[in-house]
Amino acid sequence: MTTILWDHVRRWWWLWLLSCAGCGYIVGGGRPLTPDLSNAWFPLALYLGVVQLSMDLQRGDVPRVLRAMPVTARQVGRAWWWASVGLPAVVMAVITGCVFAWASAFGSRPISLVACFNYWLTNALLFGPLFYFLTGLPPTGSAKSGRFTGRGCLFSLLFVGSTFTMLYFYRLFPPPTTRWKVFVAVASLLTVAGWFRAEAFAREHLGADDWRRASFANAVRFLPGKSTDPLRGAEGKGGLRFLFRTIFDRMVLMGLFMVMLMGGAMIVVQFFTSALTGNRLAVDTTTICVTAQVLFWLICWQTTKAALHLRFLRTLPVSTAKLAGVLILAPVTAMLVVFGFASLMFALFFPALRVSPLTLLQGGYLPEIALATFVVPLVVRRGMDLLSFAIVMVVLVGGSISSLLIKEHLSILVSCAVSMFFVFGCFLLTKLFLERSSETYRPRKNQFADMQWGTGR
């Protein structure tokens, strides 16, 4: 068991270090800390703990190797629990301890031990439930894959859809309140439940259930269309139109779903903290961050799936321009639709925003969409491995900030023009990569998709 645990740490130490650095900076970063540390909240749980485990599991290589090793499912499950819940909690305690020591020695205002402890407890108790929800996700490639489980949904929601909620968590559940005590009770329960569930969870991933080997992702699933014949595709359209529709439809569906989720989360935050009323800037910032999250996830996920089959797409009798065009246009149009919907929704719930035909443009959304498009040439060229993902995350953060700036300082017309040029630039880049780069066609490892056929080794 310790082998598995230490291997996990050895492989992911860099992410742990980054997260801790981020946390340390936010918490101890020179700002005067409020006595209850509420303005120093950093949801470490988003970057530490379950994240790495879920990436390993999604990719599937680690469980596959563990299958043939002489370990019991119980040992594996427990190692995973320690790697995602136990150790991160310990790490968190160390960080909090350091902060406390620093604040006591050099801080202007004394921070009570109790406040530190509450801060640590709230953070640490996020790991457990997340792990518990992760255990509800069926393994990729298993017979149950794609089936919705309650817990699995919660995991996806909490992790992917509501980073926003996590950011406000400490304000939603401030320490001494009853709300907080309820949270502590529930979270502790879930943490323990996760421990006991770990063995069955490991067994699932180690192949107790039937699993199928690598196969082409079924493009017809979830596709709205009258025809259920997999050969005909949506409404009888084949070829590039099918590719377009696949990307577009899925992005729109998922996007709308996620926007509604985010909207729901914002309402919850609003209800509990009234942090958002009246403050126009706050709403703007939040909506932009929120929607940026949504569309980046979307575009990564969908483009990656399509980009998996570039080798095949290239052999089709289509010009590169058309292919690049579809790969760029499909996500862009989908995002426009999603954003249109998002702005309508935000206007409905937050009267501070005005609804107008120019809302889309005024909201600084176009630059964001344009920026998100850069993911396409990135994925085409490099595939979606950890480095690409890191680049995307960095751009996500930088992009959200810069689109705010653009909105403040550039006129609508100019920002429109800039965005369009940027999208066109991405199109040219994609076309270039499809034509000239052989790196594009190498077999890909991929964080977000099933195993590719033929690349088992």
Add this chain to the structure above:
Amino acid sequence: MNDQVIEIRGLLKNYHAVHLGPLDLTVPRGAIYGLIGPNCAGKTTTIDLIYGMGSKDGGEIRVFGLDHQSHAVEIKRRAGYVSPDLNFEVWGRVGRAIRFVRGFYPDWDDAYCAQLMKTFQLDARARIAWLSFGAKTKLSLLLALSHRPELLMLDEPTIGLDAISRQQVFAELLKTVEDGERTVLISSHGLSDIERFADHVGMIKGGRLQLGGRMDEVVDRFRLAEFFTGNGTELESRDGFIILKRDENRWQALLDHNSGIQDWLQTQGAQQLSLTRLTLEDLFVALFKEEEPA
């Protein structure tokens, strides 16, 4: 010490395209056992089930005389597994993958591992993602061999390997079984390789073991018969006699030498009967090709 390393009785498994069973299979100690069969016949599923990947619907599997489920960990400790599904890229470099796998096996032989690294020309600092296909296979094999397993199970280990690498792999396998105590079970489509290097063979088709036993006995049992018959003689496939091709009076069929079909054929008026031996590949195709309509 058990004489039979693997004993499978009545194995049943129904899943998607695969309908396995009831399957009875035994692998004797010290053998290189070649498991062959058409695609989707259940070869990979059988090996998977031994390792507890997926649950069987019925039957019994014993490895080293132990039940494969209740003693799963002990069996895995004494066995090695190679498959095209195994991908070690997550661990970055060869040395790290070795270190990880090593932690699971108390019987790990460092000296042997180093020797294999030299034979297979693998450098501990090499990045796994940049290795060639053949090198990745050899890495899998190295990781499975280094803890000196009593049983080595290989699922399609020679896919995509060049001729030199294939020979290296088989040379290493022969070295492994040299002491007569270790066994190798190999499932492969490379029939000429299997014929040359394996001493036992099992052919799975339609989820059952159609033929099994010593390689020479299995292959020797059959002959390719060519003969002529008189006008209008109609012959039908029966036990020990499979019609392959027919052009009016000229026939080509597969004969089971042991069943005395030869004499029966003479009584049926077969003339100019010529018998030739078959390679494993010819035998395989003859037995498992769907019968062409007359």
Add this chain to the structure above:
Amino acid sequence: MPRERTSLLLGPISPAAPGTLYQQIVDGLRREVSEGRLKPGTTLPSFRTLAEDLLVSVITVKRAYEELEREGIIYRRQGLGTFVADHGLARSREAKLTTARELFRQAAREAAEAGLKPTDIRELAHQAIQGD
């Protein structure tokens, strides 16, 4: 017991050569014995070692050894190994003679089928021996 690797020049055992693999091993060993390169009493490698050397399955070597044992060219002693028999030379020569006789018979049949008369066949045989 120390492993003695006799460097047997059996020649490459290949599916491309005529005869089955085990037959090639039998012929090769017989040749070595009959030409005196393997003296009586020499240890032969264990069948697993030979299998590894020749890159063939253990069964093939086993079978070859079994046949040679049947012909009396080699013998096995449990726990000690396999050795060339004392009369190995004679026996292998006997076996080679049988093969030669069979080959001559085959040649005669072929020649007859080609339309040659017995005198012509004898002439052919003389030419063949002269040519060596």
